[in-house]
Amino acid sequence: MIIRLKPTVFLPFKAFLAASLLSISSIAQEIGNYEPEQAWDGNPDINGVWQAMGTAHWDLQDHEASAGLPEMGAIGAVPPGQGVVVGGEIPYQDWAIEQKQANWDSRPTGDPETKCYLPGVPRATYLPYPFQILQGTDKMMIVYGFAEANRTIHMNVENPEPAPLDTWMGRSHGHWEGNTLVVDARGFTGEAWFDRAGNFASSSLIVTERYTPISADALLYEATIEDPTVFTRPWQIRMPLYRRLEPNARVIEYKCVEFSEEILYGHLMKREESED
Amino acid sequence: MKCRSIKVSSTKLIAKLIAAIVIAFPFALNAATPNHIQIALSSTNEAVGWYEEYLDCERVVGRNDAVVCGETNIEFFVGRTVGGSQGSAIDHIGFSVPDLDAKMAELESVGVRGSGVRLIRFDDGALVRDIPGLFKIAFITDPWGTKIELVQDEAVIGFHHIHLNSVDPVAALDWYNQVLGGERASLKGMLDGVRFGDIWLLATQFNDGRPGITQGRTIDHIGFQVAELDDAAAEMNQLNVDFRQDPMVPERGRSDAKQAFILGPDGVMIAVVEPGWEGIEEEAFSADNSDSEELYIVPRTPWGEPDFQGIWTADAAHGIPLQRGVGAGEAGELTPEEAAARRERGTLNSIWGYDREWRDTTLGYVRTAPSTQAAMIIDPPNGQLPETTEAYKQLVANAPPRIPPQRARTPVDLGTYVRCITRGPVGMMMPSIYNNGLQIIQSPGNIAIQKEMIHETRIISTESREGYGDGLKTWLGDSHGRWEGDTLVVEVRNLNGRTSYLGSSADMKLTQRFTRTGPDTLRYEFTVEDPAVWTEPWSGMFNFIRDDSQYELVEYACHEGNYGMTNTLSAARTIDAREAEEADYQE
Numbered sequence: 045m046i047i048r049l050k051p052t053v054f055l056p057f058k059a060f061l062a063a064s065l066l067s068i069s070s071i072a073q074e075i076g077n078y079e080p081e082q083a084w085d086g087n088p089d090i091n092g093v094w095q096a097m098g099t100a101h102w103d104l105q106d107h108e109a110s111a112g113l114p115e116m117g118a119i120g121a122v123p124p125g126q127g128v129v130v131g132g133e134i135p136y137q138d139w140a141i142e143q144k145q146a147n148w149d150s151r152p153t154g155d156p157e158t159k160c161y162l163p164g165v166p167r168a169t170y171l172p173y174p175f176q177i178l179q180g181t182d183k184m185m186i187v188y189g190f191a192e193a194n195r196t197i198h199m200n201v202e203n204p205e206p207a208p209l210d211t212w213m214g215r216s217h218g219h220w221e222g223n224t225l226v227v228d229a230r231g232f233t234g235e236a237w238f239d240r241a242g243n244f245a246s247s248s249l250i251v252t253e254r255y256t257p258i259s260a261d262a263l264l265y266e267a268t269i270e271d272p273t274v275f276t277r278p279w280q281i282r283m284p285l286y287r288r289l290e291p292n293a294r295v296i297e298y299k300c301v302e303f304s305e306e307i308l309y310g311h312l313m314k315r316e317e318s319e320d
Numbered sequence: 321m322k323c324r325s326i327k328v329s330s331t332k333l334i335a336k337l338i339a340a341i342v343i344a345f346p347f348a349l350n351a352a353t354p355n356h357i358q359i360a361l362s363s364t365n366e367a368v369g370w371y372e373e374y375l376d377c378e379r380v381v382g383r384n385d386a387v388v389c390g391e392t393n394i395e396f397f398v399g400r401t402v403g404g405s406q407g408s409a410i411d412h413i414g415f416s417v418p419d420l421d422a423k424m425a426e427l428e429s430v431g432v433r434g435s436g437v438r439l440i441r442f443d444d445g446a447l448v449r450d451i452p453g454l455f456k457i458a459f460i461t462d463p464w465g466t467k468i469e470l471v472q473d474e475a476v477i478g479f480h481h482i483h484l485n486s487v488d489p490v491a492a493l494d495w496y497n498q499v500l501g502g503e504r505a506s507l508k509g510m511l512d513g514v515r516f517g518d519i520w521l522l523a524t525q526f527n528d529g530r531p532g533i534t535q536g537r538t539i540d541h542i543g544f545q546v547a548e549l550d551d552a553a554a555e556m557n558q559l560n561v562d563f564r565q566d567p568m569v570p571e572r573g574r575s576d577a578k579q580a581f582i583l584g585p586d587g588v589m590i591a592v593v594e595p596g597w598e599g600i601e602e603e604a605f606s607a608d609n610s611d612s613e614e615l616y617i618v619p620r621t622p623w624g625e626p627d628f629q630g631i632w633t634a635d636a637a638h639g640i641p642l643q644r645g646v647g648a649g650e651a652g653e654l655t656p657e658e659a660a661a662r663r664e665r666g667t668l669n670s671i672w673g674y675d676r677e678w679r680d681t682t683l684g685y686v687r688t689a690p691s692t693q694a695a696m697i698i699d700p701p702n703g704q705l706p707e708t709t710e711a712y713k714q715l716v717a718n719a720p721p722r723i724p725p726q727r728a729r730t731p732v733d734l735g736t737y738v739r740c741i742t743r744g745p746v747g748m749m750m751p752s753i754y755n756n757g758l759q760i761i762q763s764p765g766n767i768a769i770q771k772e773m774i775h776e777t778r779i780i781s782t783e784s785r786e787g788y789g790d791g792l793k794t795w796l797g798d799s800h801g802r803w804e805g806d807t808l809v810v811e812v813r814n815l816n817g818r819t820s821y822l823g824s825s826a827d828m829k830l831t832q833r834f835t836r837t838g839p840d841t842l843r844y845e846f847t848v849e850d851p852a853v854w855t856e857p858w859s860g861m862f863n864f865i866r867d868d869s870q871y872e873l874v875e876y877a878c879h880e881g882n883y884g885m886t887n888t889l890s891a892a893r894t895i896d897a898r899e900a901e902e903a904d905y906q907e
Contacts, residue, residue, distance in 0.1 A: 084622040084764075091763045161880045176779055178768050180629050180761035181621060185768050187777050191879075194770055194777045196759065203527055211875035235880075292786040295779060297794050301741045301879045305731045312889035314729040314896060 080223055080257035083179050087220045088257050091179050093288040093295060096170035096265070099125025103241035104281060105134065113152065122240075128170075130280040134243060140274045147242025153307050156236055160300035162193050162212035164236025165229045165251050166267040166281065174288050176295045184218060184225075189298040197227055207231025210247055225255040246273040261287040364396040366656050366689075370462060374427065374437060375415050376478070389415070390478035392519065404465025404687070404869040405539040407485065408532040409586040411524065412459070412467035413539065414481040420456045420472035424448055427460060436463050436660070438687055454510050463689050465538040465869060481513070481520035482542060485531035485586065489523035492585040496521055499561055499582075500544050500590075516544075526586070533587030541581070541589035549578045549594035556582065556592075564589070618806040618836045623764045625782070626806045628834060631871050632758045632842050632864035634751035636688035637696075639663035640862055642822075644695035644703025654692040663690040688865040696860035698845070705822070706856040712823060728892045731885060736819050739885065740774055740878035742795045744819030745812050745830050748776055749844060751862070757873040758864055767801065767808065772873040780810050788814040795819065797830075808834040825852045840866040 080088035099107070105127040112120030136144060147154060157163060163171055168188045175188040184197040197218040198204065207215035207230065215231040234247030254266040263285040270278040306313075364385035371377040371394060377387035386395040405412055417423045424447045430437045440459040442449050448458045456472040471480055486492040493514050497504045502514040502521065513522040534541055546552040549567045556563070565581040578594040619627045639662045644652075654662065695703040708716075723733045731739045742748060748771055757772035770777045780801040788798040793816040800811045810832040817826025828850040835843045845861040848854070 091766070159880075162875070162877055176766075176768075178761050178763035178766055178779070180763060181627070183629075183761055185761040185770070185777075187768055187779055192776055194775065196761070196770075196873075202529070208872070209874065212877050212880060213875055294781075294788075294798075296788075296792070297776075297778075297796055299741050299795055301739055302731075304879075305739070309731055309885060309889055312886065312893055313731075314893065316729070 078258055081260070087179075088223050088225070089179070090177050090225065090255060090257060090263060093174045093176045093293045094263065094285045095174040095288055096172075096283055096285050098128065098170070098283060099123055100128045100170040100281070100283060101167070101172055101239055103127070104129050104239050104243055105132065105241070107241065128281045128283045130282055133279070135276040135279055137274060137276055140244075144242050144244060147237065147244055151240060151242055155240055155242070157190075157240065158304065159308060160191050160304035162191050162236070163188070164212050164232060164238075165195070165214050165216075166253065166265075166269075167236060167238050168193050168195075168213070169253075169265060169267075169285070170283065173298060174293060174295050187295055189295045191300055192297055195229075210234070212236055214249075214251070223256055225253075227251075227253040227255070229253065244274070245269065245271040248273045255285075258284070261289065367396040367462070367464065374430070375468070391517065392479040403532070403537055403866075404461060404467060405534075405537055406461075406465075406467045406869055407528070408534050408537040408539065409485055409584075409588045410482060410534050410537075410539045410542065411485045411531070412469050412483050413479070414469040414471055414483060414520075416471045416473040416475075416477050416480040418472070418474070418477055420448055420458055420470055423470060424458050436686065438463070440467075451510075454508050461687060461870075462538075463687065465687055476518045479519060481507075481522050484521065484523040484588065485526040486523045487526055487530060487586060489525055492523050493521070495585050499556055499559055499584075500592075531586050533589070535587075535589045541591055543579075543591035543593050545593050545595060547594065549580060549592060552592060552594075553580055567592075567594075616836075616838050619839075621762055621764075625762065625764070626803065626808070626836060627762070628760045628767065628808070628836055628842060629762050630760060630866055630868045631873065632760070633686075633688065633867050633871055634749075634756045634758065634862070634864055635686040635867075636691045636865045637693070637862035638690070638751040638753065638756065639665065640691055640693050640696050640751070642696045642860060643705055644697065652694045654694065656689065656692060659690040659692045687867055687870065691862065693862060696862055697858060698861050699847075699859040700856070706854045706858050708823070708853055709851070709855055712825075712853045716823070725888050726892055726895055728888060731889070734885070734888065736795075737774075738888075740882050742774060742776060742819060744821055745796050745815055746821035746824065746846065746848065747819070748773070748796065749832070749846065755874070755876050757867075757871055759873050770873065772876050774878045775876045780808070782808070790814075793817070806835060810834070821848070823853050824848060824850050827852055837863075842866070 080090075083089040083091065102122050102125060107122065107125055107127070109124040110122045112122055114120075152158065157167075157171075162168075168175065168186075168190070171188070171190050173189045175186055178185045178187070182199055184199060186195045186197065188194065193213055195213050195216050197216040199218050201217050204217045210231055210233045212233055212235065214229040216227050216229045218225055218227040220226070229251040230249065232245070232247055232249045234245065234249065237244045249269070249271040252268040252270070254264075256264045256266075258264045264282070265285045266280060266282045268278055268280045269275070368379050368384060368387055371387045371389070372379060375389060377389035377394065380386040380388050380393065385397060386393055388394075424439070427437045428439060428447065438461045439447055440461065441447055448456050450456045455474075458470045459467060460470065461467050469481075469483065473480060484492060489512070493504065493512060496502065496514045500514075500516075502516040504512075505515045506512055507520055507522065511520075511522050513520045515521075553563070553567050562583040563580060564583050565579075567578050567580040569578050580592045582590050582592060584590050621627045621629070639659070697703045697705065700706055723729070725734060728734050737743050737747070743750065752773045755772040759768075759770040759772075761768045761770075765781060765783045767780045767782065768777055769780065776796065778796055778799050780799040782801040782803060784802075785800075787800060788794075792798075793814045795816055795818060797812040797815040800813060802809050812830040812832065815826070815828065815830070817828070821828075828848060831847045831849075833843075833845040833847075835845075837843045842864040843861060844864055845859060847857055847859040849857040
């Protein structure tokens with residue numbers, strides 16, 4: 045009887061391991077024998093302008109269509125979508141389930157995206173805008189359009205020092221494992237959300253991202269989310285990223301500050317009095 | 321943690337100053353004495369003054385390029401550097417003072433006066449750390465990038481130690497002991513080293529790959545003095561020491577001293593010197609590394625484009641006025657002292673109410689010496705903005721008065737900089753009182769320029785491509801780049817015209833030119849063509865200075881932390897309410 049308790053306790057973790065093994069093997073099948081183009085250093089060339097498709101920016105999990113702001117009509121409504129969370133479940137601790145609900149309730153003004161705040165990781169990846177990867181000689185940079193977010197990925201640093209301070213976009217260290225770019229991102233403020241549904245993490249968040257070319261025009265993006273403050277175990281999201289094929293595809297600066305000022309400062313503004 | 325790759329590009333460079341530390345000792349064979357240390361900088365005289373003022377060294381009589389600190393000479397020469405000492409095989413040098421707390425308080429108060437002192441804080445913010453069983457320690461860098469440890473070791477006051485980085489500290493110390501003598505010992509039983517008289521040679525395990533070779537860094541080499549160089553060289557040859565220069569009397573040396581160069585563990589360049597008769601010193605000592613007239617060869621990326629990658633700052637350019645003062649000489653440059661004073665004035669007055677706690681220059685974060693450039697404008701040649709057009713003068717005359725912050729109705733009244741939107745396509749490149757970093761990362765055909773202030777990133781494509789159509793305009797526009805030789809030329813198109821630089825209109829045409837003119841110098845030139853405002857085009861320039869060794873851009877989450885906006889608007893509404901109350905009272 046006593047012995048049986050232990051497997052029960054560890055079941056979620058084992059289940060996670062099984063799920064991750066499963067996903068790795070299916071990825072291997074997906075990648076098949078694809079050999080990506082090489083950059084100057086022999087690693088895969090993932091330079092270019094990329095974008096996620098889908099509705100992960102609305103909600104990482106399966107979601108039905110639902111109402112948005114009435115004055116926006118159908119444009120403001122939430123479209124239905126399939127989730128990107130491996131296994132479907134986000135393993136929140138009990139308190140965090142309540143917090144997620146509170147985030148959902150407050151989302152018209154509480155979502156950092158509404159306020160034009162830096163989106164954090166992994167959210168920046170699947171916002172519905174293109175981003176550009178630049179593979180430099182000892183660093184990489186990812187430039188996102190929204191709020192002009194930006195990440196420097198410090199490559200091949202052994203024993204990296206902890207982030208000197210917490211930031212919205214965190215501190216990223218990367219290296220190549222075969223054809224996969226593995227990026228460790230941590231040092232976050234904990235104020236960013238994952239999506240418009242209020243999924244969230246804390247400042248103890250560690251995101252391990254894997255970018256793997258699966259064709260000339262697609263990357264498989266996987267991010268493992270660890271945050272012992274908020275979740276009961278690590279979990280993972282997976283989605284493809286697609287190359288923007290337009291010959292003139294560009295990341296366009298999206299300076300969204302001015303569109304957030306009404307929400308942030310409206311109560312402090314002086315309205316011009318009407319003449320009538 | 322540094323992840324820079326050192327790209328040494330042969331010996332051509334613009335003059336900087338290098339110092340060599342020569343530590344002089346009486347010599348017994350196989351017991352060399354530290355003779356000198358050499359450091360790179362931009363003015364030997366300025367460096368002599370700095371080491372005299374802050375580290376109690378004394379100018380070597382008759383010389384403007386060397387100080388003696390106790391028994392140790394520090395020699396400076398104008399040469400090129402590829403970075404500060406930290407992370408190179410000679411990480412830093414140490415000085416001992418009787419009262420470290422008082423010393424650091426003194427240095428903290430220096431700020432930007434003169435050449436400035438850069439303080440390095442521990443991770444808890446403190447300047448001084450007391451190591452139990454050892455002594456108190458603190459770190460600073462000199463204005464040219466040499467890291468200096470200050471300790472409070474009563475046993476020795478003055479020049480105290482040379483601290484090496486090594487992949488194998490034990491082997492390195494054994495090598496110095498075997499080749500150059502000294503005494504293998506332990507400092508307070510805590511730090512292994514080799515003791516040369518009062519001076520310690522210490523070594524720390526280096527875990528970040530290999531430390532950088534010293535040659536070309538600000539501590540270029542160290543020197544040890546021997547009585548008979550030929551004998552010492554013979555012994556060293558038996559130990560298979562790597563000679564980089566056989567014993568010789570340098571041509572045009574200040575004396576007939578004989579010297580050789582050997583390479584120590586981890587790439588430490590070491591001079592071995594036999595003192596000579598110094599009667600010929602008036603033959604102006606010209607540093608043999610200062611071949612500054614030679615052409616600089618711009619390094620290339622692995623895919624063959626000029627390589628601008630790295631971290632640069634506009635700190636040196638802070639304080640350069642856009643226009644030359646009327647009556648100032650044609651090409652007049654400032655002296656270093658005038659430039660330092662100008663930068664301090666500039667940082668004092670740039671933003672109302674920003675006390676010294678806000679300013680990178682006064683906080684000692686700034687490593688670069690202030691630019692001596694008289695003004696940014698290089699065309700027209702008189703350094704003045706061209707005449708404005710009649711239409712523009714009319715526009716200004718009829719413009720509504722500017723609304724002061726305490727009257728701001730909405731964020732729009734406060735301007736796009738205060739709103740954390742942008743300083744505009746011209747302004748974004750300009751120096752600021754803090755967060756002056758600029759990072760460049762390249763991929764084939766693309767250059768990302770990230771400005772720390774506000775956080776703005778432009779991706780400049782150098783491939784010929786279709787630009788934005790007429791219907792798409794943005795704050796910073798569409799950057800079309802091309803290479804003209806080693807110069808990146810950027811034409812900025814499709815600007816939304818919602819920001820103005822000194823009156824520039826929505827039809828302004830902006831062209832920027834970036835040229836790497838030295839390992840540490842990125843020349844930035846900008847040309848504004850705006851016939852609606854100015855009767856002729858005008859151009860300005862300043863240099864960004866490379867600061868890979870210690871500067872890292874922080875995330876400037878400007879809008880996210882814009883408490884100033886809330887506070888300003890809230891104060892304006894309070895003023896409104898008070899005035900309304902007073903008006904009611906008067907009625």
